[in-house]
Amino acid sequence: MEALGITVHFLLIACVLIFPLVLSVRGHGFLRVNLIAIPVCSLLLGMAALWPELFRDIRLAMMGFDFDGMTDTERARNVAPELRDEATRLYWSYMGIGWPLKAIIASIIMLPWPTVAFFLARFTRFVRARLFSDA
Numbered sequence: 001m002e003a004l005g006i007t008v009h010f011l012l013i014a015c016v017l018i019f020p021l022v023l024s025v026r027g028h029g030f031l032r033v034n035l036i037a038i039p040v041c042s043l044l045l046g047m048a049a050l051w052p053e054l055f056r057d058i059r060l061a062m063m064g065f066d067f068d069g070m071t072d073t074e075r076a077r078n079v080a081p082e083l084r085d086e087a088t089r090l091y092w093s094y095m096g097i098g099w100p101l102k103a104i105i106a107s108i109i110m111l112p113w114p115t116v117a118f119f120l121a122r123f124t125r126f127v128r129a130r131l132f133s134d135a
Contacts, residue, residue, distance in 0.1 A: 001062075005055040012048035016041045020114040024121030037114035042107045049103035056090055063087045 020037040028036070060067070065087050069075035075091060076084045 001059060005052065005059075008055070009048060009051050012044055012051060016044045016048065016110065017113070019044070020117035021121065023114075024118045030115075030118055033118045034114050037117070038111065041110055041114065042103075045106040045110060046099075046103040049099040049106060053094075053099050056093065060087060060090055065091065 019040055020033060023033045023037055063080070063083050063086075064078035066075050066078055069077070072088050072091075076087050079087045
């Protein structure tokens with residue numbers, strides 16, 4: 001079950017990295033690449049930030065965890081005995097910054113990526129033209 005969560009998370013991040021490259025390779029202009037890629041990448045980063053918390057809720061609900069309990073024993077009373085420690089650990093892993101702040105920070109850090117991808121695609125096209133024009 002945990003492998004599914006990790007796989008989906010990495011697929012979302014891979015889409016963030018690949019999407020601007022695909023737009024740039026298809027020959028879109030600088031402005032179009034940035035106007036399309038920045039909102040789409042921000043949305044994907046938001047989904048990537050939300051996914052671990054959503055997946056944690058799904059896992060806890062499937063274990064039978066009671067989110068309304070006041071103590072750890074009340075919250076874990078419907079959880080199988082062999083899963084109680086894991087359920088309690090998952091519940092307490094909620095502490096820290098939330099997914100909206102993670103998404104905002106990731107979007108700010110990834111903001112220049114579409115521009116870098118555009119110039120990387122242009123540079124690759126330039127190098128290929130130089131190499132194959134001499135042949």
